[in-house]
Amino acid sequence: MSPDARAANPVRDPRRRVSGRAGAVSPARRGAFEVLLLVEERRAYSHIALRQVLNRLGADRRDSALATEIVQGTLRWQRWLDEQINAKSRIPIARLDAVVRVTLRMAVYQLYKLRHCAPHAVVNDAVELVKGTQPRAASYVNGVLRALEREQQTPSPPRAARSRNAPGNPEELARRTSHPTWMVERWWSWLGPEATIALCESNNEPPPLTLRVNLLRSSVAEVMESVREAGGEGRPSPVIPGVLRVSGVDVSRLSTFRSGACSVQDESATLAAWTLQPEPGWEVLDLCAAPGGKSAHLAEWMKGTGRVTAVDIHPHKIPLIERTARRLGLPNVHPVCADGRDAPSLGIFDAALVDAPCSGLGVLRRRPELKWRRRPEDIQDLVKLQGELLAAAARALRPDGILVYATCTVCEAENDGVVEAFLAGPGGAAFDLEDPAALWPDPLGQMTLSTRFGRQILPFHFGGDGFYYARLRRKPSGAQRGIRRD
The missing domain is CATH 3.30.70.1170 (Sun protein; domain 3)
Structure with missing residues (x-):
């Protein structure tokens, strides 16, 4: 009998669910299941949900480590896992109830990737997780997983090789490394095959x-x-x-x-302060500042003097900046709840950091759900907002002021594209372009990718997240237009 024939109704059930018996499932798997369900149904961010769920469950270090590995691994390899499940089920995974879908994905990930997990324990816990809501669907889950477990010759999720076995096209690479095809196609066209293979491979590694x-x-x-x-x-x-x-x-x-x-703080993120290099006593503007890590670093760089005006549009995030500054003993961080596009109303500044909202394609190791949440059409809206924030910060600078534009994405349109549009716009004539890497510690200049207008960091360069930095300097009053790269 096929697994499908045993299933009662594993397709989507709109009712609110609480699955499984609390004492019958290992704490690590229960925690991972709850987090993945929050990501699937409520679009939660995995790193935030993990912290909240594991704290509530009182998980110890060992259980926390396993739950984190299951969550991150399941999300990283989601496309590949879905293909394995679909191969053993006549019900497409997209039609399954979220509880069943999440349970199958995390169980298959453990069966194929976590060899230290006993297969019988993985399958038994998966069955228990669905029993609470759909008891008869438990036999469906058991059947699918037993069928996959019997395939002794099936390899682990493949890694994209960098040599003779390297994928020959974006679609093949996307499947082998479990990425959306559109994402890989963009990188392939922009970065070339070798760098794209290395990028996709690094996205599936645990972050430092x-x-x-x-x-x-x-x-x-x-x-x-x-x-x-x-x-x-x-x-x-x-x-x-x-x-x-x-x-x-x-x-x-x-x-x-x-x-x-x-x-x-990630190593790539610390380069925001290295790129801006504010002097003690300066007035510095930090747009989109929450949770405050970069604002704090700027304030430390200024030796606790001057003022860092840390702006964020979300009222509930202002306390995050305040707590960060208080813990670090930085009285020169001043949080402000405001729309960054209104930056000129906040005063005139010696320097400004625009750490713009972006697609986050440089932090897929930390937030793997963004692989499946982002869409190509998102980029256009983000580019518009990024350009508006950059232009607003530029208007708030004094002559000879420093403007740094930063993102945590690997997307040419959001990075060089935004800077290029700014320089070609009405405010761009007042700015010169400088090379951020000229200010960075050696040997980062040789390790990172020099682009037309800035520097792109890729995760495989030195282990940091994917970031982009551009540095511009406002000309002294009356200076003529020019572009300089130091």
Whole structure:
């Protein structure tokens, strides 16, 4: 009998569900299931949902690690997993109830990728997860998973090779690395096959955990020692001074974190301050500032003097900036709830950072759900907003002021395209273009991609997230139009 014949009604059920018996499923799998269901049904962000669910369940470090691996791995490989499930079911996965769909995906991921998970435990927990709402659908889940488990010769989800077995076209690469085809096609056309293969492969790797040391309060050695005392491992970043790469530790419990001696920040994100390089006493504008990590770094760079006006349009995010500044002991961070497009009304500034809302295609390692949530049509709306924010920040600068445009995406239209449109617009004649990498620590200039108007960082360059930076300087009053690359 086929799995489909055993199923009662595994297709979509609009009723609110709470599935499975709490004591019958391992805490890690229950936590992963709840997070994936929130992502699937409520469009939650996986990293936020993980923190909330695991805290509520009181998961220990081991269960938290496994739940995180299941959630992130399931979301990264979703396209590939759906193909495996569809091959064993006459009911397309898109027609399944969300509980059944999520349960199957996470179970298949464990069967194929997590060899340390016992297959019988994976299947049994999957069955228990659907029993609470659709008891008869449990036999369907059991049948599909047993059929997949019997295929002893099926390989693990493949990795895109960089040599003779490399995919020959975007569609093949998208399938092998579990990406949307449209996304890979854009990268392939822009970056070329080799870089696109490396990018897709790196998107399926776990992201590193890095700490930026608050040098106003501590030292790299002191923070590294606190990591070791907590049972973790830490070593200085080989590319960015003042940053530690750490593992095996709950950062929130570090004494140095609680005292404001360090912050969690990706290495690529720390380059916002390196690119702007504000001087002590300056008036600095940071648009779209929440949760405040870059604002704090700018304030630290200014040695706690001057003012960083940290602007965000969302009222509920202002307390995040306030808490960050308070923990780090930075009285020169001043949160403001406002629309960044109204930046000129906030005053005249020596420098401005526009960390623009973007598609997030540079942080797919951390937010893999964005693979499946983003659509090509999203880009046009984002580009319009990004251009408006950049133009507004430009109008708020004094002569000779510094303007930095940054995104955490790998998308030419959102990056070089926005800067090009700004320079060609009515305000662009007042600005010169400078190379951000001229200000970065060596050897980042040689490791990153120089574009027409800025610098693109890809995750495989040095392990940081995918970021873009452009640096512009407002001309002194009366200067003529020109473009300079230092």
